[in-house]
Amino acid sequence: MRALSLLLLMIAVTATAAVTYRWVDADGVHYSDQPHAGAEKIYLGQTQAASTASLDAPGGGAAGTQGATGTARRRTEGPFQYTGCAVVQPADDQVLLNVESVTVAVEPHPAKRSNDHVVLSFDGTPIEAATADQLDFHITPIDRGTHTVAAELRDSNNKSVCRSAPVTFHVRQPSVLTPANPNAHH
Numbered sequence: 001m002r003a004l005s006l007l008l009l010m011i012a013v014t015a016t017a018a019v020t021y022r023w024v025d026a027d028g029v030h031y032s033d034q035p036h037a038g039a040e041k042i043y044l045g046q047t048q049a050a051s052t053a054s055l056d057a058p059g060g061g062a063a064g065t066q067g068a069t070g071t072a073r074r075r076t077e078g079p080f081q082y083t084g085c086a087v088v089q090p091a092d093d094q095v096l097l098n099v100e101s102v103t104v105a106v107e108p109h110p111a112k113r114s115n116d117h118v119v120l121s122f123d124g125t126p127i128e129a130a131t132a133d134q135l136d137f138h139i140t141p142i143d144r145g146t147h148t149v150a151a152e153l154r155d156s157n158n159k160s161v162c163r164s165a166p167v168t169f170h171v172r173q174p175s176v177l178t179p180a181n182p183n184a185h186h
Contacts, residue, residue: 027165029084082162084109087149090169097172101140106151108135108162115156121166122149144173 022031022040032039089105096102106118112135120127120137127137147169153162 026163028086028163029082080113082108082110082153084164085151085153085162086164087151087167090149090167092167092169094169095172096142096169098174099142099171101138102142102147102169102171104137104139104149104151106135106137106164108153112153113155116153116161119152119154120149121152123147142171144171146170 019041020031020033022029085106085108087104088107089103090096104120104122106120108116108118112118112133114132117132118129118135120129122137122139127139129137148166149169150166151164152160155161
């Protein structure tokens with residue numbers, strides 16, 4: 001019984017010491033369990049509240065050792081910052097068969113501020129949101145082929161505050177030159 005208690009304690013300590021690396025580049029915010037050049041080391045698990053403070057502190061460092069109360073105070077005093085935004089629909093490299101339209105869904109983290117808006121890039125062409133709260137874009141008609149979408153959140157001054165990684169998807173439709181049923185003869 002004592003050995004089992006010791007084993008459970010070791011697992012709990014190991015779980016709270018999980019190291020994750022966070023970095024930001026042109027494609028957005030990234031997290032990995034492997035080191036990356038310029039990445040900031042953060043700790044997940046029970047120490048997550050403390051490591052969140054280090055993300056808000058200039059240069060990270062000792063501020064990460066504050067408790068949850070210090071984290072909450074620092075978050076409300078510091079400038080707002082998205083931790084990420086992503087195109088969540090369609091999935092990257094998804095194949096869509098015989099569709100006439102596609103819904104592209106964008107998900108910011110944390111939730112989108114009311115004054116911010118999304119600009120979708122569809123095959124390099126920007127599509128402005130019709131309303132500030134729009135997170136879904138319906139593209140119709142959709143042509144066959146490979147398409148790329150990415151999202152950008154902009155603030156009330158139209159300044160970019162978050163960019164998603166691009167998502168590529170494929171639309172497959174029957175060819176107008178090839179009949180749907182190759183065995184059918186006219």
